[in-house]
Amino acid sequence: DAGVIQSPRHEVTEMGQEVTLRCKPISGHDYLFWYRQTMMRGLELLIYFNNNVPIDDSGMPEDRFSAKMPNASFSTLKIQPSEPRDSAVYFCASSLGVPEQFFGPGTRLTVL
């Protein structure tokens, strides 16, 4: 079975550019989560969806970040404009509910 799929796996961009990260959750899962991981802050929840509806976006750092889930099989996280401090690994995860969230391989973002 395919797990959570994320693309791209690596992204290098320049400050000010728009970045779009993509996620395909596991089929049948009704929760989708976006996390950001850095050495200093660890794994932080940015936003999560239930049945394609955003439930809690309190972790989204600022207006430069936005996330959408147009259907049950696709979600995007967009950063516009990007800044060097956005450099991190971004994980998407899906689940049927706590406890087990299944994580994708992550997107390693570097903003120069």
Add this chain to the structure above:
Amino acid sequence: RKEVEQDPGPFNVPEGATVAFNCTYSNSASQSFFWYRQDCRKEPKLLMSVYSSGNEDGRFTAQLNRASQYISLLIRDSKLSDSATYLCVVNTGFQKLVFGTGTRLLVSP
């Protein structure tokens, strides 16, 4: 104060050793607790849930002390393949998981 605190390590142990990790959490209303494992440059994966009565899965034992807001993970007979970062995770409600920054374990031959 962080919601979930862990000693970052690294813990360097020889194969066959027993090692224990601890974690404290600040939200007394937290509902459920877990340990996740993360290999270098990989995604986190659920290792085990943690119950008040304690639970064991092979060489791994997890304990929860709600009064002290403390969670532990014990690994017996360490293997080289146990080398990873162990993340203490707390469910604060409404599907939200709060992750500790992890404890790194290095098992050497």
